[in-house]
Amino acid sequence: MEDMDLIRQVLSGKHEYYEYLVERYQKPLINFLRGILRNEEEVMDCTQEAFLAAYRNLWRYSPKYTFRAWLYAIARNKAIDQMRKRNNEVSLAFDENWADQKEGPEEAWLIKERKNEVQGILEELPEHYRQVLYLRYHQELSYEEISLVLDIPVSSVKNHLYRGKEKLRQIMERRGINAGNGHVEPIISG
Template identity: 35%
Template sequence: MPDDRTLVGAVLAGDKQAYAGLVDRYKNKLYGLFRKMGLSEADAQDLTQETLFKAYRKLASQRPEQSFAGWLYTIAVNLYRDRGRRKVPVPREETAEQAAPDRDAPEQRVLRAELRSELDALLDTLPEHYRLAMVLRYVGQLGHEEIAGMTGMTVSQVNNALHRAKKSLRRQITEKEGTRYEMAAEYRSRKSRV
């Protein structure tokens, strides 16, 4: 598959079908971004389509020195903000991109799904700007400079948001594990008394 720059050049040269390659490459990533930001399936699908449509209309304005992915995520983040959506917890489902390979044992798939669900729930507890920075960095695989450009934060604010988000997640995981350990110890204690 040609790289983003080649596909963008082909579309701008008149090959409208080349945009399908960009759509295929980014539709699941955008959908995943919107789901991680707390949107329902339907809203995430709508915003994904709206992002891809707006990017197509504005493709000529995309600067060649800027990465296409960064530019596309900027559009996505701005559309997300324009809608004025608030974080709404929704049940998480695996997308095609997130699905575990069939060669894994069923137990591994269940454990991976549980871990993903727990992590998504923990992400939902973060303030929106921390969650957005985390999702753009680790789901969108964008650099700190690109995230800063998209969110209006400085690079140091992005670094700070990522650091604080990770620290908060670590603290919550540690607390959760401590609670599980205490519950298990209490259960063993009761069982030995019976």
């Protein structure tokens, strides 16, 4: 069932259908929030708060954007509130399960090493570049969806993507890492 169909069901009084949205987006939302909050307990609390806020405000949802983008925007605002409470820097952390468990031990080790190397490179980027790159290449959001999530104009999304990839390429060159024809997208997306 499509997101909009589920939302219609919930709004018509069949509240149990919201569970399908939670099941569909819980893991990706947790991974997104791990990129903002470092504390796993805070990630789980923020995830729960975001789903609860989305449920309470579901009547405000507009299909102009995907439900996922709308949910991520709510979650990001909850995460910012959480960070203000502890006044800490934002950091992008990649999913620990990045290495495919079906790979052999050597391949898994190489993938994990590459992940750690990319994570180190990304840590050198300013937060706004890391977030835009993560949302675009890991969450595969459109420019418009990223604009909604980060509450910035689409032109800024495009600018941050361009400059973020350029800075990433420069860092990789400085470290002697080959990005393959100068394209960093495969490196970012894993």
